Amino acid sequence: MTKYVAGGSYMLNEVNYQSVMTPEDFQTEQRMIAETTKEFIEGEVIPCDEELEALNYERTVELLQKAGEIGLLGAEVPEEYGGLDVDKISSTLISERLAKGSSFALSLGAHVGIGSLPIVYFGSEAQKEKYLPALVTGEKIAAYCLTEPSSGSDALGAKTTAVLSEDGEYYVINGTKQYITNAAFADVFIVYAKVNGTEFSTFIIERSMEGVTVGPEEKKMGIKGSSTCPLILEDVRVPVENLLWDIGKGHVIAFNILNIGRFKLAAGCLGAAKEAIELSAHYANERTQFGKSISSFPLIQKKLAEMTVNTYVLDSVVYRTAGLMEERLNQVEEQQDVGTTSAKAIAEYAIECSINKVLGSETLDHIADEAVQIHGGYGFIQEYKVERIYRDSRINRIFEGTNEINRLLIPGTLLKRAMKGELPLMEKAQALQKELLSFVPARTFSGALDEERHLIDRAKKIFLMVGGVAVQKYQLQIEKEQELLSHLADMMIAIYGSESAYARTMKMMDAKGEEKASHAMTMTKVAVHDAFTKVEMLAKEMLIAMEEGDLLRTNLSLLKKLSRRSPVNTITLKRQIAEKVVTAEKFIV
Template identity: 50%
Template sequence: MSNLPKGGSFLFEETNPQDIFTPEDFTLEHKMIYRTAAGFVTDNVLARMEELEAKKEGLNRELLKAAGDLGLNGADIAEDYGGTEMDKISTTIIAECMGRAGSFAMTQGGQTGIGSMPIVMFGTHEQKKKYLPGIATGDLIGAYALTEPGAGSDAMSAKTRADLSPDGKYYILNGTKQFITNSAMADIFIVYAKIDGDKFSAFIVDGDSKGLSTGAEEKKMGIKGSSTRPLILEDVHVPAENLLFEGGRGHVVAFNILNLGRYKLAANSVGNAKYALELAASYANERKQFGTPIANFGLIKEKLAEMAIKVYVTESMVYRTGGLLENMMNSLDTSGEDGGRVAAKGIEEYALECSMNKVFATEALAYVVDEGVQIHGGYGFSSEYTIERLYRDARIYRIFEGTNEINRVLIPTTLLRRADKGDIPLQETVDQLLKKIESGSIVREGEAGMVQAAKDIFLLIFGSALQKYGKALSKQQELLGRLADMGIQVFALESAWLRAQKSLLNEGEEQAKLKLTMARAFLNSSLGHLEYLAKETLAALVNGKDLENLLNNLQKVTNHKLQNIIALRQEIAAAISENGKYIV
């Protein structure tokens, strides 16, 4: 583990392009898994989307069973417990392909992610043996019950209570959970409750338990084919051996599961956004106005190009992070009974990157589906066109797995916490940057210089905010949000650029050409956005002469040559239109 990059270290050091994982590194096995998962979604899910959206009785269970037959439900489950035990790139590929599956992506994600990973990572041998084989095959359906009517982002304020029976054989659970995916059909619920009203804990609750019931289906804006209901617990007797992990340590289970859930939601977003771009590009090629396909019009070209850029950047971030997670897993000994907990601890190292992926990917998806509707014009507002459903379905992504606001707060506060522990050299790197500015030794050369400029902007502003507020910075949410946005942009633009550089080194200029164009377009547009965020933040920190000095420092670190972004986008749009879909 000591040789692996620490979470967040990309902000403080250079990364060799050869050290990141990209989709160009897929093995033959990865490509086969991609074909299998994508084929399943096309043949089994998209072909029956109308039935799914109409909530056809039993269809979700049937589809989960079919996914189980192909090994798609057990990718994170050890073979000893009936799973297919795939690497993290393979599980990412499955999540990406499921992103095209609309509401079924939520059903399958609830099954393979939050509905079963608490048992995979924190369950005892007996718990895993009892529940995981059924999860893998789809014979058992899992659900995750954390949210309550009065406790969403503030999960620790949950009111659901667990009291140990006098004979010590059962916990008696009482409370209500809200917005529970798969609740109508779940055989297993991971339920969070407070033992004696104060020890936040996790339990495995059987769906047929006496006193357990579900409320009416939520009437949702999107993902209509998935089940979302309240879960009601009235004196539900849960065997004491169904306590998950340790009493009073449910937060450890919840937060570790959310890291992986955020990452997989980002992967879902990649698949969903590719699908939206494919629909928009095909429509733009076919739809004629003024005697020519609308794909030939400049403002439509810009939309297609920017949609493709966002997909490329998101894909680059997601698989780079997948590579980090896979390398981490390979460095750990997860063979013992506590192997799942060891894995969870390893994944936690990249909690920062998981949050960054979640925010960027879900907002990129929002942009892509919105522009997809716009390209369709009036038809995009009609439910007869698939893009209308994609637009509605995408909205929940920014709320699931911790809202994007919560994740934005988490990103800089995680950096602060790790800096305090000495895990990352935050203050040291800021001090080094200030010395360089003072000496006038900052020189920017090419795109590598632009990537470093982005990091320096982030460090300069973070350092200025720390100087003013110290540890109290964690209470300044508006500033935290802007720092998060800057940090996310750094990870995004560096991931895009590193992927293009790796392709150039390994595949040559012709193969790398479109990736380089996308990376350059994003890099150039991002630096302007970063500079704006930096100025806005500095103006909130200081004024007068101090502001003037800091703005001068900012100008020194942002000095770069701007490329013709319009021409770059035209190049990208031409490639997308020619192929009628996302291509790199």
């Protein structure tokens, strides 16, 4: 049996592109689930848009229950509890297609993801039987309660407490949770509290329990159609059977669920990015200035091209990661390990989930901003959807752990796995030091995208070189050098993104031929060269921050050698990409 690909190992190995999951690999059943989701959003949700944005709770719950009728609330719930138990590719497609529903996508996503999955993955048999069937139909709505007024990124600093009663029958829980999605109408709350003030644990709390109070709606910048309220818990008596998993295991649940949330967030950002491109390309064709459509202006074309390239990268990243998770889960099931769950498959790819989150949220932010710019003054008017996409997108860089926290987690997790012996990171870095003494960059390339493959390989070498310098210099104190860790994270993100696009395009070329894959090839060229430029810049900044004198000059010389490449005319390439998008009036591969 083939071993699954280890999380984070892409930084140390060349990708086998034939094994990478891509959108071109979707099966008929997966496409049908995506189409069902799309039809539901367009047929049921969008016609109710004004009511939803005005926080009509009854309409939101009604639509959630309609989603339950067609299986959208139970996609990741096992069949024995009324769910569909679909594969990770299908559930990712659902998340992407929901995005067009704006705030409703968040209401549904919070219910099926962070609200229900803690019970799916960590609940006892009795808890699953009690809660999951009602969550699958929408009879009950779920909410996830981690953040507190004094603890956001520092989730383990929560002050909510749980004290076991003298008779051992229930826990008395006190505390306040903040920014709780679906709070106004949720029936089931996944709440984190410290047993005896120290042991971080998870509880299932019902709205009907005495002492549970929901505060007023927050007045938000965006996602206005989703409910966001505080949850106040005053001497709430929670039966001991509502403890989720074990005492003191709350952090395991929280971090696994956050990984899921980060990945699903990226899929939602992908859907919104595609919609923004479609709206922008259509508007650019319709809008005339100086006697011609603005889509004919090179600077508008440049925006559309860059929006499209960045979305192609994100599209490739999201489904590559979904494929890795699905493969890992299948390996677990084949081995029949006791107690393993989907969460373990996702925990394996904590690095990739954080990459998805940062890349997805920042890609959408850039695309939403450019969409407004293309629309000009009309983009600032609520009548145009891009205005809402712009406002709604901003929260994604804060949700599910801020992007700053995720940037620290990405290289931090890689280093921890290396120190545990799970990844040969230090061995690779040491081997590279010897290789660099006689390193000669390739000067000739044969075959389409061959140079791009070499650039991805060299970008990994650059990461190992500067990362090795950082670890040698700071050792265990490196966690205090947040700027350097952020630079390493951005290198890892750029490499994972460009490699995902490369792998997808190579696979497409093999299946369809270079002519039919020419648009993807052009996008990949731009993506890889832009990513390489970023890696080179980040590495240079790191070396200058860490070293001086002869040592700095020596390493800058090595970096220059690793960075040598032929120039590429990206202006012309982007014009070619823009021509395709303007003609199609949508994201096109």
